[in-house]
Amino acid sequence: MPDLITAGDDAEMDRALIARWNGGDQRAATMLVEKHAPSLARFVGSLGVITAPEEIVQDTFVRAFGSLDSFRGESSLRSWLFTIARRLVLDQRRATRHERNHVAIEDAQNQLVSADDVLDGVVADESEGRVREAVARLSPTQREVFTLRVVEGLSYKEIAVIASTTEGAARVHYHNAMRAVKEFLDA
């Protein structure tokens, strides 16, 4: 289903929902949250947030909706939400640096799998577990770029905005991540 929606249609749909919400239609807010919350939660998870990712997701929406009237639509709503979420994660990390609220790379795979198991009741099969482990072993930047590109389908341009980098750097991170994932799976 999402495969049939182009990026342009997607952005247009968001703009229409924002206009409805600005006009006082609360259902538009529900639709926007339903549409973007899952990918935001995945993204927050890919950044290593294990403890209460839903709090980050909620804060992201609260901040975004608090300034939606200033949203000019120059970037997509989705990449704007991702940018806000990323900043919140970084702020949380700074605030709780000593609490080790995010996981070390080498521990990420087990915790990601167990967190999803708890939250979704989904037991990953062996091959999926290997793929997840390969991604979890990437450096934080590679994992962020790779996840945004492959799982969320964002362009290098969008990723560059979200990750505060350049398109060229995002491309390099993606290809390095792809090589690392292949090497891990082939080993």
Place this chain on the structure above:
Amino acid sequence: MRDMTRDELQDRLPELLHGRLSAAEAAELERAVSADPELMEELALLRSVRAAHRHAPVIDVSRIVGALPAPSVVPAVAVTGSGPVIDELAERRNARRPVISRRFARAAALLVVVGGGTMVSVWERSGTAPTPVVPVVSAAPATVVGSTMQLGFGTSTDELTVEQLRALESDIRSLDGVPSADPESVTDLLPAEGA
């Protein structure tokens, strides 16, 4: 459409995966993938990565929506019959203007008082006008009159008579409420009478 290089084809596989290519681009890329085992393998890997990460933590949408701020509803322009069009936003903007003007006036007045006070204080403490203002003169009156030293704010000593300069010197000395840390720096503006 020009042919894509292999790197470009490889680079666009995520777009193919997410259906973000035009029909023509997708067809070209699919043809290339079907003819290239490496591209085929990479596309399969991308599919498996996406599938492995398809599950997101359960999010309570109603809780998030409940926490959202209320929308700042943009009021519709009211048109009633042949009556005037009332723009509520414009009215609100106009209603705020006097408040903004008063605030600006207060800030400007405060700036003048503080700035002026500081200047007077500095002047009094030093017992002289600001640096370029107090000329160090030891020459004859004719030299003083001919100098181009400024008293401040554009007033030249050229424009003052000897009497005015004496009066100014007297005024400056009378302002010296705080003892000078360097009494030797006090220099007569004019030579002593009869000199």
